[in-house]
Amino acid sequence: MIEVNNIEKSFGEQKVLKGITTKFDAGQTSLVIGQSGSGKTVFLKSLLGIHEVDSGTISFDGRIYGHLNKDEKRDLRTEIGMVFQGSALFDSMTVEENIGFPLKMFTNKTPKEIKERVDFVIERVNLINAHHKKPSEISGGMQKRVAIARAIVNNPKYLFCDEPNSGLDPKTAIVIDNLIQEITKEYNITTVINTHDMNSVMEIGEKIVFLKNGLLEWEGSNKEIFKTDNAAVTDFVYSSELFKRVRKMYLEDDK
Known part of the structure; x- marks a missing residue:
């Protein structure tokens, strides 16, 4: 489990993360979504320890990253796997x-x-x-x-993926999504995926964190996101006709 408690991060006068609190459970695929400039890349890099947060804490199964010494941080990094955008x-x-x-x-x-x-x-x-x-x-x-x-x-105990479907056709992207979810459950990994792919939200979004302007605007599952009346979420997610149809289907099933 990764627990994030009220983290903030600024670059000069620009505050990018504004008091984000959430948690990511083991054995669950968690997706971080949001528009460009929402803070999701800085958020992911903060979880990875690439950026040191200005305030708040990030803990890995009870180990607060900011409280670890150099050797302990190195040991923690050996428990982390990373899938980079473009594969690298x-x-x-x-x-x-x-x-x-x-x-x-x-x-x-x-x-x-x-x-x-x-x-x-x-x-x-x-x-x-x-x-x-x-x-x-x-x-x-x-x-x-x-x-x-x-x-x-x-x-690894923790797996981070940055836009894992970037550059892939939709069919292959679904295969990769399913593979990541299978591995997450099979090895009980805490998996956090930074993505803009709404098909991934539908396929494997067991937990979704939606960031807007550095704030955690909404969080829930891929089923709950189709039912929310949060205007920021609906503006972002339901811009495509596909999502409009899927949301209509979900809402009709509840009647």
Whole structure:
């Protein structure tokens, strides 16, 4: 579980995060959404420790990040997996080398142990026979699978994803969404996804945090978001005809 308590973050005179309080449970896919400039990227980077918050606390299963010493922060980072926007794979490395990189960097595993673990996660994300291919030799969807495999290779407790569906066609995006949700539940990971993809909200939004102008404007599930009368949420979410139809369906089912 990640608990966020009244965090604030400013850059000079600009206050970007304005007292956000929420929590993210293990085994649940949590999505952070909002318009450009809403603060969601700074929020995600604050959770990752890239930005130090000005006030408030962020705790990981009771460990308050700001209270940890250097060694404790390093240990916590080994429990975190990250899927970057655009995958951020090493072009010169093969699929198995990309996935095994965190194990070589941050563990004392033997080459045999690394290979066994890499083979396991490659199979888990359905990348069979891709071991020796370079990123340029596989599709965008397969690159995302490699990025997910690399993120989970070290058995993380916490998984952060920044726009994991960026650049993917809708069908492949749904496959990636489902894979992330399956892994989250299978390994009881606390997963936080920064996204603008409303299809992801429908597919895997077990918890949704909606930010606007640095404030937590609304939070709830993907079922609740279709029923809310919060004007900021409806203006953002229901701009497409698809969402208008889906909301109408949800509301009619309640009658």
